[in-house]
Amino acid sequence: MSASVSSLPHKHLMTLRLSVDSARAAQIGRTPEGQRTIALIExxxxxxxxxxxxxxxxxxxxxxxxxxxxxxxDVRLTLQADEGALIYLTYQGRFIGAAGAMAQLARGETLEPGSYSLVTIARFECGNDQYAWLNNVIAVGIGEQSGFNPVYTLYEIG
Incomplete structure (x- = not known):
């Protein structure tokens, strides 16, 4: 039986807004895995x-x-909940865009929504009892690019 994505059990988990320090990104260069850059999250x-x-x-x-x-x-972050709990978040994904969109992204411009696709899969770790439920969450995210600063809408699956 084939199931559509709309039938996949999911609910909004969070909206994640990041500030990226693109000016201080480390340009590692071309490696056997591709062109590598490390961008710091402010x-x-x-x-x-x-x-x-x-x-x-x-x-x-x-x-x-x-x-x-x-x-x-391949992103790794530390979140701090309003109550003080620390949460480790890691997510991997891909950004696909037309050549024009990729050039705009490189310049830090805001992209037209239909010109690219940014999707992720996320996992969490937390030792705080209040947020221990996150240890079992698998989330998928859809990203929007605003200059160098992405906004992700993360959905808990299942």
Missing amino acids: GGTFDGARCKGKVLPGGADWVRFRADGTMMI
Whole structure:
């Protein structure tokens, strides 16, 4: 039996807004895995029905550009809930855009929504009892690019 995505059980988990320090990105260069850049995350916010707070500075996106132009993302962040609990968030995904959209992204411009696709899969770790439920969450995200600062809508699956 074939199921459509609309029948996949999901609910809004959080909206994640990031501030990326693109000016200080480390340009590693071309490696066997592709063109590698490490972009520092300065901070941000997250909010949802069950948790909200801020993104602490110190995270990063270990970006890799494949030969076909696809940008592969690998982000690791520390979230701090309003109550003080620390939450580790890691997500991987990909950004696909037409050549014009990729050039706009490189310049830090805001992209037209239909000119790209940014999707992720996310996992959480937390030792705080109040947020221990996050340890079992698998989330998928849809991203919107606003200059260098993405906004993700994360959905809990299942």
